[in-house]
Amino acid sequence: MSLSIHLTSNQRVLIVRLTGDLDHHTASDVRNRIEAELVKDIHTHLVLNLENLQFMDSSGLGVILGRYKQMSSKGGKMYLCSVQPSVFKLMEMSGLFQILPTYQDECSAISACEVAS
Amino acid sequence: MSLSIHLTSNQRVLIVRLTGDLDHHTASDVRNRIEAELVKDIHTHLVLNLENLQFMDSSGLGVILGRYKQMSSKGGKMYLCSVQPSVFKLMEMSGLFQILPTYQDECSAISACEVAS
Amino acid sequence: MNSMYRNVMELTFSSLSENEAFARIAVAAFISQLDPSLDELNDIKTVVSEAVTNAIIHGYEEHPEEQVYIRAEIQGTKITIQITDKGIGIDDIGQARQPLFTSKPELERSGMGFTIMENFMDEVTIRSKPGQGTTVLLVKQLKNHPQTMAN
């Protein structure tokens, strides 16, 4: 209820748009929805669009890191985009950007995936 | 903090615009601000613009009825305008509209005061 | 969420008028789990505001060292809210429930608090003893709403 998850594709890039709050209660939904899509073996890369994410705590960091490990283990890329100030602060503080690049907008993140392919 | 009160004038009409929540905590501010203005004896009529009032309970009814009695006792008019659905429901239920007419917008309410003069 | 679902919260706070907004927002946030309509949410905020204001003004006569108690329970789609004070209590409950009756006209009270509670909720029960305090029990069955967000 408090998080809405929207999945879409751009060629081999799975795009996940999150609206609302990402906490422990909603994190498992994010993991399950993404895994259910990835098992279809259509997508190589993952872009997480956080433009409409209002709130995130360390449970969000956990599910993002989990997806990052999953994509990396299969040789895929994962990027973030459109991170809002409050979420940015949390990510920066916890050093997430040292392993996970973030882009201004969805287009740039998708392009980065294509370059990486 | 939770209610902002904006006072302005149109000739002999005092216009009060409320933004936020009108409850017991904020009702006394409304009364005090209006009384402080009315003692100056510049205004004959009162228009309450509720376009940006998000919440109101029966303490709001009390302060509105108090101002209505005050204006009437001096032969002045008082009108409401731009009442939002949730506040409208409360006012209708409690029979407020039987004594206090409401108008679509501030202009119409001011005109009604002028006609009454 | 099946009909066996149960969730409870209890809230205690100082008898200060600035907590009226806090109390209604807290109860609304608790109820939000049921995905209520905006109308239902506003009704709940209004009745909580009425009962908490009564506890502060009438029960405790604005004594800030006193405490107001709220208990809210979700059972399936039924909401039960109890608002309690240990204040002066109500002598004549029948009179108190009358529309427009108020014991504090000098404070510009409208006397519509209980009438609004009765209109907005399915059940309103008042338990009160002079000198011991008052509990207002409010019950509402929410309609089931389709999820509004694509998910």
Place this chain on the structure above:
Amino acid sequence: MNSMYRNVMELTFSSLSENEAFARIAVAAFISQLDPSLDELNDIKTVVSEAVTNAIIHGYEEHPEEQVYIRAEIQGTKITIQITDKGIGIDDIGQARQPLFTSKPELERSGMGFTIMENFMDEVTIRSKPGQGTTVLLVKQLKNHPQTMAN
């Protein structure tokens, strides 16, 4: 609001993950009286979310019949928040505070909860006894803000 101003609230709720959002919104609504900046409000919501989530996942291992307790106090512009569970407790508090340490990597925990609390608050005190439970005490002094709305 002078420096002697004091306001207290206490909150108890079922150990259910849907109450994480409720708890942080309730505390934020309580704190709003001090007119905090958006940044301060978000910091408070985040640390409450961290501590409540820990109580639910670690303290009670997601047992829904248990209760989480919050006490929040405003003194002047200082906020003190206590989050308590009567759960399993913490053996080694020093280790628990380490960045990236988590006892539940299988649940994709990041191990950053306490680190975030320490970064966002002025003081973080952990009291815990194995088998008896955990209390996290969080203190923050708010900056004074000019009123942003014309009033």
